[in-house]
Amino acid sequence: MHTVVVGAGPAGLFIAIALVRRGRHVVVVDRDRGPGRDGAWLRRGVMQFDHAHTFRGPVVEALEAEVPDALAAMRSAGATVETAPDGAPLALRIRRMMFERVLRDVAAREPGLTLLSGHHVDGLRREAGRAVGIVLDGGHLAAELVIDASGRASRVMRDLLGAGEGGPCGAAYVSRQYRLMDAAAAGPVNSPVGLSLGLAGYFAVAFLHDGGTFSITITHDGTDPRMRLLRHRPVYEAAVRAIPALADWIEPDRARPLTPVLPGGRLYNSYRSQLDPAGRPRVPGVIAVGDSVCTTTPLAGRGVALAFLQARALLDVLTTHRDDEVAATVEFDRWCHRNIRPWFVDHTHCDGDRLRRWAGGDVDLTRPLPSDLVVAAAGADPALRPAVTAYDRMAALPSSLDAVQDRARAVYAAGWRPPVAAGPARDELARLCHAVSSRECDLVVAGA
Numbered sequence: 127m128h129t130v131v132v133g134a135g136p137a138g139l140f141i142a143i144a145l146v147r148r149g150r151h152v153v154v155v156d157r158d159r160g161p162g163r164d165g166a167w168l169r170r171g172v173m174q175f176d177h178a179h180t181f182r183g184p185v186v187e188a189l190e191a192e193v194p195d196a197l198a199a200m201r202s203a204g205a206t207v208e209t210a211p212d213g214a215p216l217a218l219r220i221r222r223m224m225f226e227r228v229l230r231d232v233a234a235r236e237p238g239l240t241l242l243s244g245h246h247v248d249g250l251r252r253e254a255g256r257a258v259g260i261v262l263d264g265g266h267l268a269a270e271l272v273i274d275a276s277g278r279a280s281r282v283m284r285d286l287l288g289a290g291e292g293g294p295c296g297a298a299y300v301s302r303q304y305r306l307m308d309a310a311a312a313g314p315v316n317s318p319v320g321l322s323l324g325l326a327g328y329f330a331v332a333f334l335h336d337g338g339t340f341s342i343t344i345t346h347d348g349t350d351p352r353m354r355l356l357r358h359r360p361v362y363e364a365a366v367r368a369i370p371a372l373a374d375w376i377e378p379d380r381a382r383p384l385t386p387v388l389p390g391g392r393l394y395n396s397y398r399s400q401l402d403p404a405g406r407p408r409v410p411g412v413i414a415v416g417d418s419v420c421t422t423t424p425l426a427g428r429g430v431a432l433a434f435l436q437a438r439a440l441l442d443v444l445t446t447h448r449d450d451e452v453a454a455t456v457e458f459d460r461w462c463h464r465n466i467r468p469w470f471v472d473h474t475h476c477d478g479d480r481l482r483r484w485a486g487g488d489v490d491l492t493r494p495l496p497s498d499l500v501v502a503a504a505g506a507d508p509a510l511r512p513a514v515t516a517y518d519r520m521a522a523l524p525s526s527l528d529a530v531q532d533r534a535r536a537v538y539a540a541g542w543r544p545p546v547a548a549g550p551a552r553d554e555l556a557r558l559c560h561a562v563s564s565r566e567c568d569l570v571v572a573g574a
């Protein structure tokens with residue numbers, strides 16, 4: 127069967143390689159041109175490309191199952207896999223840019239897979255209401271099946287399949303990548319991904335990546351214009367230095383910056399069903415996967431894990447319904463509704479409540495606790511740990527926490543609250559941002 131995949135991001139590349147290894151012919155089309163001859167890769171349209179990523183355990187499991195050579199190549203490139211004492215993978219530490227580069231190299235070498243870079247897909251070619259290919263560069267490319275892996279930003283597929291449910295979460299962030307100096311050890315860590323710090327009114331993380339690289343991200347609710355000054359290097363550096371555990375990471379004899387300070391784009395949670403109200407595929411012959419189905423904010427770093435979980439389910443469905451893409455779409459959509467949509471709902475609840483708390487609200491015991499608070503409560507009540515661990519590893523759906531909701535509520539009802547890391551509170555940080563920015567302006571004016 128001839129399959130066209132729209133989008134050579136993580137979801138598109140992963141499913142394309144896996145389908146080819148199951149005997150299909152696959153063409154992957156992407157508007158991005160790929161890395162240049164000098165190795166530089168200006169990835170337009172995927173604004174998160176250079177932002178901090180960490181990859182959860184299901185990403186490692188999916189690569190091990192379908193593209194073990196890519197995982198091996200990532201390790202050779204300096205990536206590391208953090209595992210639990212029982213051997214389960216917890217996190218793959220690698221820059222997003224390196225993750226995609228390796229997956230792309232494997233795809234480019236794969237016999238039976240054609241990678242068309244620098245081609246914008248303008249729409250679908252349809253006959254008798256069914257997709258029979260894609261429109262690109264004024265011509266078309268025939269396909270028996272089109273897989274839409276065009277991510278969160280593609281208008282073409284969104285217009286065809288509908289916008290779905292969800293919306294912006296409001297959070298804003300800045301990040302920057304660094305490299306450790308030779309022989310320098312990383313700064314303090316407190317989790318498999320590196321360092322996660324809940325501060326008063328915002329949070330900050332240091333993610334470890336491949337080959338001694340790491341990134342530092344500060345995320346806030348986006349309401350205070352002074353916090354937006356963080357996008358300027360002197361302001362960002364002053365802010366990072368004001369948070370003691372982060373300051374250690376960027377000591378001049380420990381690390382040097384690899385990128386400018388990168389401001390983030392809009393963050394949102396969205397979910398899209400592929401069926402019409404009568405339960406039929408909206409466009410027979412097209413199946414969406416990855417962020418195109420479900421986009422979650424990076425506040426929990428689950429996007430690629432959700433994309434690969436979908437891709438693995440789609441591979442099973444396409445094997446079962448090899449010649450019946452309508453049955454495949456219906457079964458896949460139902461699977462997504464049961465197994466992916468709950469994460470979208472969970473994110474929406476967690477993100478909304480987190481922003482409320484960042485604005486000064488207390489834990490709200492009049493409503494069900496969001497999952498992040500249930501997880502945090504395990505720090506006070508070890509009996510919560512088995513349930514929390516399964517959820518955290520994405521081995522159990524968010525509903526698995528319902529069984530321990532009452533126990534977690536009891537922790538908060540007794541007055542316990544998640545520890546707040548040392549560092550300025552949000553208003554203090556905003557004042558610092560403003561002061562540093564004003565001082566820099568004065569220096570520029572004085573020098574002019």
Ligand SMILES: Cc1cc2nc3c(=O)[nH]c(=O)nc-3n(C[C@H](O)[C@H](O)[C@H](O)COP(=O)(O)OP(=O)(O)OC[C@H]3O[C@@H](n4cnc5c(N)ncnc54)[C@H](O)[C@@H]3O)c2cc1C
Nearest residue numbers: 133135136137157174179180247276277416417424429430
């Ligand atoms: C700031 C930020 C940080 C994140 N951090 C994490 C993290 O730590 N961990 C994690 O797991 N996830 C994270 N995510 C989410 C993760 O980046 C996404 O889940 C992931 O990119 C989804 O992969 P995808 O292949 O579905 O889509 P994309 O990566 O968006 O790929 C889509 C591809 O389709 C191409 N395309 C789109 N339209 C067309 C068209 N018309 N014609 C041709 N090509 C087209 C694009 O060029 C692109 O290459 C983060 C997201 C953001 C925004």
